[in-house]
Amino acid sequence: MGGSSCGPGAHLVHLWPPHFAFPGHHPGDLGPHSGPALLVSLASEVQDLHLAQRKEMASGFSKGPTLGLLPDVPSLMETLSYSYCYVGIMTGPFFRYRTYLDWLEQPFPGAVPSLRPLLRRAWPAPLFGLLFLLSSHLFPLEAVREDAFYARPLPARLFYMIPVFFAFRMRFYVAWIAAECGCIAAGFGAYPVAAKARAGGGPTLQCPPPSSPEKAASLEYDYETIRNIDCYSTDFCVRVRDGMRYWNMTVQWWLAQYIYKNAPFRSYVLRSAWTMLLSAYWHGLHPGYYLSFLTIPLCLAAEGRLESALRGRLSPGGQKAWDWVHWFLKMRAYDYMCMGFVLLSMSDTLRYWASIYYCIHLLALVALGLGLALGGGSPSRRKTASQATSLAPEKLREE
DSSP: OTTOOOSTTOOOOOOOSOOOOOSOOOTTOSSSOSHHHHHHHHHHHHHHHHHHHHHHHHHTSOOOOOTTOOSSOOOHHHHHHHHTOHHHHHTOOOOOHHHHHHHHTOSOGGGSOOHHHHHHHHTTHHHHHHHHHHHHHHSOGGGGGSGGGGGSOHHHHHHHHHHHHHHHHHHHHHHHHHHHHHHHHTTTTOEEGGGOOBTTTBOSSOOOOOSSHHHHHHSOEEOGGGOOBOHHHHHHOSSHHHHHHTBSHHHHHHHIIIIITTOSOOSHHHHHHHHHHHHHHHHOSOHHHHHHHTTHHHHHHHHHHHHHHHGGGSOHHHHHHHHHHHHHHHHHHHHHHHHHHHHOSHHHHHHHHHHTTTHHHHHHHHHHHHHHHTTOOOGGGOOHHHHHHSOOHHHHHHO
């Protein structure tokens, strides 16, 4: 498919693992599908093409097709067609120009399945929609803006953010599943499973295009390139860091690739804060966005330091208990930050957070202080082995 291949010489392209965006976006922001985001990505792809051409000229010989590289600089008409592609305008997941080009140049589009993948993806949406209607009816957001709400006992005020964030998730689960189904119906973003495509970025392994309709039909395809939400992993992963990875996934790739990697800092936490600041600006000028997004780096630093200091010292049973507590606190942190996202104004957000005594901010500061006191390492220096031993969503399911 348009230069993607898999063979003995294939190599895996490693993208930066942490993806950043708070689980919650403005209803109109189902991904950076607007012109600026697409053009930022296209400009980067054109730059990569120019760099590859210069290397070829300097070395004096031509190399074979490079994974994800454009065949040529797109014309003005091609750029406009990409920017206003109906798939992006109508559905939302971010996609690179290379993905768009592979879709147009698919040699045997009739062999790419769409109905079964669409049905497999769409089936939870009605359930999520019903849960959204029920939870938003029983726990309306407007109640938080009323004076009577703050006369309720503290446990009731603490609890209320849980169903508010639940309704928030259900709404976006439906929206993003529908967005993915729109892409799948058009056959957009389909690659052979052997290409190991990842959300936003596309294939990570070279895979030659099929030479006949029969060979194309024999391949197994997936739509991971335009996958925008992993509902189960969002809810049941352990860390704040991992929760962001599974939410608005194509946007996470865009933010990691073009914002995080180019941040003017070396520190993981400062890079995260920079990414969160620009992501908040992307969403709009409502203070609630900034209050919520800029709470994330504090949570990331706290969980990283404390986990580094303590988790490895525990027995296997203790680590399992740690992960369950960590998961519970992660969800409460998202509940807490979601209130800024939905209340939007500084006065309403701070009024609610003050009514529950800024509990997540204080807890994160205490965890960060304890982690520092016990010698916990920086989140950016944690070994991947720590991630491998953590309680994965599959293990949570088994429990």
